[in-house]
Amino acid sequence: MEPPLEATVPLPRRSLMDAAAARFGWRRAYGTTTQVDALLTEQSEAAYTDAADHAALATAKNTDALAVQPGVLDARGRILADVLYLEGVLTGARTRGLPSEVIERLEDVVDHGHELTVLLADAVRATATAHASSGN
Structure with missing residues (x-):
């Protein structure tokens, strides 16, 4: 079985898709723990990627x-x-x-x-x- 589109779209693009959907009051739901775990991993990776930049900026400010x-x-x-x-x-x-x-x-x-x-x-x-x- 092929994974759903949500699982194959990169997080930044998916975030844009989610933002567009939210404008219409729609929210995406994930039906399996595999899909949820993949999204949670992507969220964590994106946050930790930005963390070094935040730390450097915060140290300066x-x-x-x-x-x-x-x-x-x-x-x-x-x-x-x-x-x-x-x-x-x-x-x-x-x-x-x-x-x-x-x-x-x-x-x-x-x-x-x-x-x-x-x-x-x-x-x-x-x-x-x-x-x-x-x-x-």
């Missing part, structure tokens, strides 16, 4: 504690929005009676997402505290 703050605030905002979206997904999963394993995994994700937003808020506060204590 983040000269003091206060310089770190905007990036951490941005990340927290995006993560919080995603967690709240996932809370809606969880509510829908419960309402529709989806399998308990799906619901349990979504509960874990939502709980950990909220914990991450708390940790990020603490990191933002720490930047302000460090800045204030440095006498600036």
Whole structure:
């Protein structure tokens, strides 16, 4: 059996296809763990490829504690929005009676997402505290 188109299209092109589909309110679903694992691997590879560039840029830009703050605030905002979206997904999963394993995994994700937003808020506060204590 030939793999579906999604599994053979490179991630950047697939991302463009997904973005175009999203404009119409469509989302792609993957029916096998093989397809999901391939997509997860591609996402990870793309993220880690960019990580070295991010580290170099952050090292150059983040000269003091206060310089770190905007990036951490941005990340927290995006993560919080995603967690709240996932809370809606969880509510829908419960309402529709989806399998308990799906619901349990979504509960874990939502709980950990909220914990991450708390940790990020603490990191933002720490930047302000460090800045204030440095006498600036």
